[in-house]
Ligand SMILES: Nc1ncnc2c1ncn2[C@@H]1O[C@H](COP(=O)(O)OP(=O)(O)O)[C@@H](O)[C@H]1O
């Protein structure tokens with residue numbers, strides 16, 4: 001045969017798309033980085049286009065790193081980032097890097113053990129996750145400190161939830177950096193309920209992300225590809241139109257069709273160059289899957305067996321694993337690999353690694369889909385056995401193959417192990433999905449209920465109240481019917497919190513009270529203390545401060561009796577809140593002080609922040625100068641918070657001290673940072689502060705347009721935050737009557 005492989009040697013067309021990518025790259029070189037998403041059908045040329053960009057970037061001296069998502073149902077959290085950054089770290093002086101990254105290195109150690117000892121995360125789950133995200137971006141910025149970084153993430157349609165979240169976060173955080181992320185996704189996979197779809201729609205709406213869509217090649221581009229492949233000057237219009245129609249302008253399909261035509265002798269080398277049968281005589285299969293399967297049929301049976309085994313392992317595999325799974329010796333595997341490479345089904349990943357991969361995901365799919373289900377199960381079962389014997393085995397990979405093999409008991413255990421790994425990586429949603437995926441295969445009712453409640457907890461950590469609620473409502477009754485009432489009560493407190501987040505404080509109260517009833521009978525416990533804290537919070541929300549104080553006091557006593565330090569620090573804050581509301585100012589500040597000291601001693605980062613935030617806010621609003629000074633100095637002890645509320649507090653204080661311009665500045669930054677971190681509540685508060693500061697500065701029009709509408713208030717309590725801004729704004733506009741009527745909306749405290 002004259003041509004070993006029918007692959008187009010040059011990049012055909014795509015000039016507009018490539019120059020858009022190059023513009024983004026040049027922008028990143030200038031310090032204006034960002035995210036570009038390349039979408040298109042499978043085979044349309046996304047990988048090819050992005051490799052062209054990578055080549056260009058390397059020539060310009062940029063660092064290029066890349067990683068891909070896995071087509072397996074379950075995958076390691078952050079997989080493409082792990083791959084790309086892992087490769088980068090392998091060529092980096094780790095000690096120097098750790099030095100430069102400071103505390104971010106500890107956060108990163110959760111994902112990259114080579115970075116040292118991981119930070120211990122106590123307190124707020126959402127904050128911990130954002131710190132990890134921020135650290136990842138810091139690492140990328142560090143890599144880009146002297147040259148630009150191009151990070152390529154392939155096949156987002158298969159991304160795990162944590163990867164989607166981190167990328168989404170990155171879209172808001174790469175401006176004014178030298179980092180460009182280019183991510184690809186298969187648009188034909190995005191069915192109506194695909195998890196990536198809302199993210200992509202969000203990117204389209206926000207305009208933060210540059211979107212490049214790869215369309216089908218037109219017939220003249222199809223002709224260009226054919227000419228390039230066969231090194232011919234031109235082809236007939238008839239042949240061109242035939243190929244364009246059959247391939248629908250998809251480059252992968254075109255290459256596969258031509259390959260097939262060559263194999264059948266429809267295209268052949270004649271005396272004067274390439275020749276072909278007439279278009280009507282050509283027998284090109286209807287679908288690209290069929291062209292692949294035709295080629296499979298031309299292979300030896302033994303070779304087909306090896307290739308089938310490979311398709312169960314995944315898109316890419318190493319020799320040793322394949323030999324073990326196929327159950328043949330390495331030389332038989334090698335000859336199968338050679339035949340498959342020649343048949344344009346596989347390719348070497350790179351010359352030295354001993355790894356091979358299917359030429360395209362569609363190639364693997366075609367081979368795999370052709371297997372009957374029992375054969376697939378058998379192969380997955382073998383893959384599982386081979387992987388299980390390895391010291392570096394990864395729970396989630398094993399879980400995948402065990403599930404596909406129908407070995408459910410073992411699969412459940414591996415899903416649980418993988419979920420634990422995901423929790424350690426702060427990939428809460430990944431953990432939740434793993435547990436949820438495993439739960440139907442758990443036989444014991446109590447075990448299953450526990451698993452659902454753990455999944456709910458993971459969703460809760462990810463601020464997904466609706467999902468958490470759904471699972472708790474399934475799990476709790478089963479725990480209770482098994483007599484595990486105390487355990488169930490802990491989850492009822494969580495269910496109450498979900499209802500609260502879902503704006504149903506009535507249903508929240510019902511759950512807290514149920515939990516309290518059960519827990520009180522069982523004696524002091526951390527869970528009971530937390531139930532009291534929640535009830536205290538609800539009462540204060542309903543402006544019933546006496547009841548709120550009562551519950552909080554019980555919370556403190558219970559936490560002390562149970563030796564629950566965090567719950568105690570927390571209850572003290574609620575005590576203080578109620579006392580301050582009731583005018584017991586000294587008692588309130590004393591309890592805030594107690595909470596602060598306990599939180600510092602216990603390293604409850606989040607609680608330290610809570611105490612400082614509440615105390616400064618109250619002190620500023622009460623005009624208690626000495627207290628403002630004490631608490632303001634402690635802002636420094638809070639450390640980094642993703643939503644940057646300390647900026648907001650500084651702005652408040654600036655305003656209180658009459659430093660209006662400074663307050664405007666701080667409020668603006670706080671709005672921006674909170675928006676970046678996705679903290680809507682803090683965005684709202686900081687926006688209100690901004691409006692008020694503008695009004696104080698007599699920039700009435702600006703103030704009026706900055707002020708968020710009343711309708712965006714979530715709690716009636718929010719009136720405490722925005723009424724003053726409204727009144728000042730109206731006064732600045734000269735609207736005294738409006739000011740008076742706004743003043744009346746201030747919530748009264750009974
Ligand atoms: N513009 C192009 N010019 C030449 N060959 C192309 C072009 N686009 C894609 N190809 C070839 O088509 C095949 C499929 O492309 P690929 O980039 O892997 O598709 P995708 O990543 O969109 O699934 C590859 O062999 C690739 O080299």
Ligand SMILES: [Mg+2]
Pocket residue numbers: 046047048154
């Ligand atoms: Mg691709």
